[in-house]
Amino acid sequence: xxxxxxxxxxPHIWCPGCGxxxxxxxxxxxxxxxxxxxKKLVVVSGIxxxxxxxxxxxxxSIHTTHGRAIPVATGxxxxxxxxxxxxxxxxxxxxxxxxxxxxxxxxxxxDLVVICNNNxxxxxxxxxxxxxxxxxxxxxxxxxxxxxxxxxxxxxxDAAGATxxxxxxxxxxxxxxxxxxxxxxxxxxxxxxxxSPCTTLYLRRNRLGDGVDMLQHYQDNSxxxxxxxxxxxxxxxxxKIVIGKFVDKNKPTxxxxxxxxxxxxxxxxxxxxxxxxxxxxxxxxxxKERIAARRAAMAAAEAQEQTASAKPRKASAPKAAVKxxxxxxxKxxxxxxxxxxxxxxxxxxxxALAGTKKAAPKPTVKTKAVAKAAPKKTRKPKKTRK
Amino acid sequence: MKTKRSGVSEQANVRASERYxxxxxxxxGVSEQANVRASERxxxxxxxxxxPKGVDSGPHFxxxxxAIAEGGLAAGCRFFAGYPITPSTEAAERFAERAxxxxxxxxxxxxxxxxxxxxxxxxxxGQKCMTVTCGPGFSLMTENLGLAAMTETPMVIANVQRxxxxxxxxxxxxxxxMMQARYGAHGDNAIIxxxxxxxxxxxxxxxxxxxxxxxxxxxxxxxxxxTVGHMHEKVVIPPADQIKVIPRNNYSxxxxxxxxxxxxxxxxxxxxxxxxxxxxxxxxxxHNERGYPVMTADQNKIVVTHLMEKINGxxxxxxxxxxxxxxxxxxxxxxxxxxSRIAVxxxxxxxxxxxxVGSLRLITIWPFCxxxxxxxxxxxxxxxxxxxxxGQMVLEVERNAGGRCKVISVxxxxxxxxxxxxxxxxxxxxxx
Numbered sequence: 149x150x151x152x153x154x155x156x157x158x159p160h161i162w163c164p165g166c167g168x169x170x171x172x173x174x175x176x177x178x179x180x181x182x183x184x185x186x187k188k189l190v191v192v193s194g195i196x197x198x199x200x201x202x203x204x205x206x207x208x209s210i211h212t213t214h215g216r217a218i219p220v221a222t223g224x225x226x227x228x229x230x231x232x233x234x235x236x237x238x239x240x241x242x243x244x245x246x247x248x249x250x251x252x253x254x255x256x257x258x259d260l261v262v263i264c265n266n267n268x269x270x271x272x273x274x275x276x277x278x279x280x281x282x283x284x285x286x287x288x289x290x291x292x293x294x295x296x297x298x299x300x301x302x303x304x305x306d307a308a309g310a311t312x313x314x315x316x317x318x319x320x321x322x323x324x325x326x327x328x329x330x331x332x333x334x335x336x337x338x339x340x341x342x343x344s345p346c347t348t349l350y351l352r353r354n355r356l357g358d359g360v361d362m363l364q365h366y367q368d369n370s371x372x373x374x375x376x377x378x379x380x381x382x383x384x385x386x387x388k389i390v391i392g393k394f395v396d397k398n399k400p401t402x403x404x405x406x407x408x409x410x411x412x413x414x415x416x417x418x419x420x421x422x423x424x425x426x427x428x429x430x431x432x433x434x435x436k437e438r439i440a441a442r443r444a445a446m447a448a449a450e451a452q453e454q455t456a457s458a459k460p461r462k463a464s465a466p467k468a469a470v471k472x473x474x475x476x477x478x479k480x481x482x483x484x485x486x487x488x489x490x491x492x493x494x495x496x497x498x499x500a501l502a503g504t505k506k507a508a509p510k511p512t513v514k515t516k517a518v519a520k521a522a523p524k525k526t527r528k529p530k531k532t533r534k
Numbered sequence: 535m536k537t538k539r540s541g542v543s544e545q546a547n548v549r550a551s552e553r554y555x556x557x558x559x560x561x562x563g564v565s566e567q568a569n570v571r572a573s574e575r576x577x578x579x580x581x582x583x584x585x586p587k588g589v590d591s592g593p594h595f596x597x598x599x600x601a602i603a604e605g606g607l608a609a610g611c612r613f614f615a616g617y618p619i620t621p622s623t624e625a626a627e628r629f630a631e632r633a634x635x636x637x638x639x640x641x642x643x644x645x646x647x648x649x650x651x652x653x654x655x656x657x658x659x660g661q662k663c664m665t666v667t668c669g670p671g672f673s674l675m676t677e678n679l680g681l682a683a684m685t686e687t688p689m690v691i692a693n694v695q696r697x698x699x700x701x702x703x704x705x706x707x708x709x710x711x712m713m714q715a716r717y718g719a720h721g722d723n724a725i726i727x728x729x730x731x732x733x734x735x736x737x738x739x740x741x742x743x744x745x746x747x748x749x750x751x752x753x754x755x756x757x758x759x760x761t762v763g764h765m766h767e768k769v770v771i772p773p774a775d776q777i778k779v780i781p782r783n784n785y786s787x788x789x790x791x792x793x794x795x796x797x798x799x800x801x802x803x804x805x806x807x808x809x810x811x812x813x814x815x816x817x818x819x820x821h822n823e824r825g826y827p828v829m830t831a832d833q834n835k836i837v838v839t840h841l842m843e844k845i846n847g848x849x850x851x852x853x854x855x856x857x858x859x860x861x862x863x864x865x866x867x868x869x870x871x872x873x874s875r876i877a878v879x880x881x882x883x884x885x886x887x888x889x890x891v892g893s894l895r896l897i898t899i900w901p902f903c904x905x906x907x908x909x910x911x912x913x914x915x916x917x918x919x920x921x922x923x924x925g926q927m928v929l930e931v932e933r934n935a936g937g938r939c940k941v942i943s944v945x946x947x948x949x950x951x952x953x954x955x956x957x958x959x960x961x962x963x964x965x966x
Contacts, residue, residue, distance in 0.1 A: 249648050
């Protein structure tokens, strides 16, 4: 992890129990597993707690103004198409102040990976209502309960034209990792929403307990539904959370469309920044081969490691598993869940539904993804909100 | 080199000869002379000749907006993110039309907030970049103008001013954003602003804006106006080998020594390019030379002092003025942009009446020519400042004149240029 994070910037600012840390963990893991060249990766954040991610990851990174991470990322991607550009920010930043940029980047199928930490609150400024705060939830600026209608981000992104949409909770670390890995390796606008607890503000104000209580809530209330109609992904206050990969389709990206138009006009001599399309394609192909080689090497190393360690690993301590090494727990867990047509090779069913004890008969199952990992003692919230 | 102008109004021709007669300053045109000036202003910068791909050499009949786009392409700008707004849109249209053949990229963003944000991204990804707008759009851009200034990101923004406030007079001229350009972004920061008075100068100053922007790593604003933006005149684009440009200076040293910033109040520092493996960090927070946030009063002092002093401390190198018969004058007319061309008529008429009038045209608006105004104010009876606003740059003139002479504001609300008679009246009064 040390190679992926700026260890000289630690300790980070995030509160104990916050979901952003595990998301960054997943992101770091995904970057490694993807095999992409870390030199060619740029991370852009907006403002807020999640906005600080750019400052902790050891890649080229830009911490922008509030809401403007996506247009800055757009500029980077278009100015140097070789780069993989990830936007890591919160829902207030992306869907509130930056909402216009979010929908337009999705509309253009801009080749970006957008990771949205959705904790239903503006954490950095003290817990105000956001565009996704569920109705009736208390925030510092809705002290008597939120009476607005929230955005369902997968639905919004689907309508705007995003070509990859997934939602997980911060408990589903392994799935988050897999989704980010998929997104890093594909072309087009990818949107990954991670529902996450804000212990200090959202949970405290709504008297929902602490981070572990919220993970328990996610475990009990997440409904895995790959390919779910995004109209059915709304989140009610402390209600069910539909998770999974909802959209994964291909259509030309902004740059592909722009290239096509320019070639029609200028002919095969067309160059962008001094490179013809065949030249750029050759470079892209070579990069893909390098990525494939790195992935093959990693797979071989992993296989060797597995044969070397004959004795099966035990599931590690539950709490640690959730927060630190969910991947390892999930990998060893029995996988019997049903496959759905949306599960690709990158994210096989056994990983998507890792750890389910009994076989799930339908694609729609209640996840027990980290059931073993999550603490057995189900702590009741100290006091439910009246 | 005197750039010949044809197909222009009588007034403009009169003005051109007026301008060049007995003046020690240099005329418009990206000539050898201009390049010498540019290198003086950017001491230590490496100049190269322009990439011929972006240079549409030869005489043209075009408006100021188009000339701005051509200036950008000639200077090596290959990335344009913009949003349509009258009266600047023609520049975006020109760039969009030319982009495929030049190998540049044009994107129409969803708004001006996004346009300038995309420029910041593109600049750190290695491209020279520009956008155009006017008042309402510029208001939106001031948000990330501050980020660009704070992160020392080079870019060129043309503000083709129209009458305000708010939506104001979308199709009519004004010079009302002079102070906004300087003080629009919150917090202390300094930018460079240039004001062309003709389509030819729109071209020339856009090239120069890019050079200044690359050298000082600062957003440079072209503060033109609707009249110049929409005025068609002869524009001569020189051959590529006569246009000297400062290419992007990317850091290429050892990784451990890589610093995106150097707080020494000077220009000439390299950028770090995304994808080169230096893992840089850029933030709008107060930061150290490594780019990491350091949120202390002490660090803020270091950063802000650098941001201000790299411009103000090098003002003598940056500032360009055009003077005519200032020495020995009783009255000096200080003007800029289209108003300087209107003032020529008033100045000529005043001279016919026997009044000793000099003229000072601000080519560089920001940093302001404080020193020169102080010098002049000690020698003249009065300074007359006509401008198409309620009195903006006159405040700077008054401040620097410091009571040593009268300062007469000839303000004019947006929508039209001055009647030269009004300026003449002011000169007469000033001479009393």
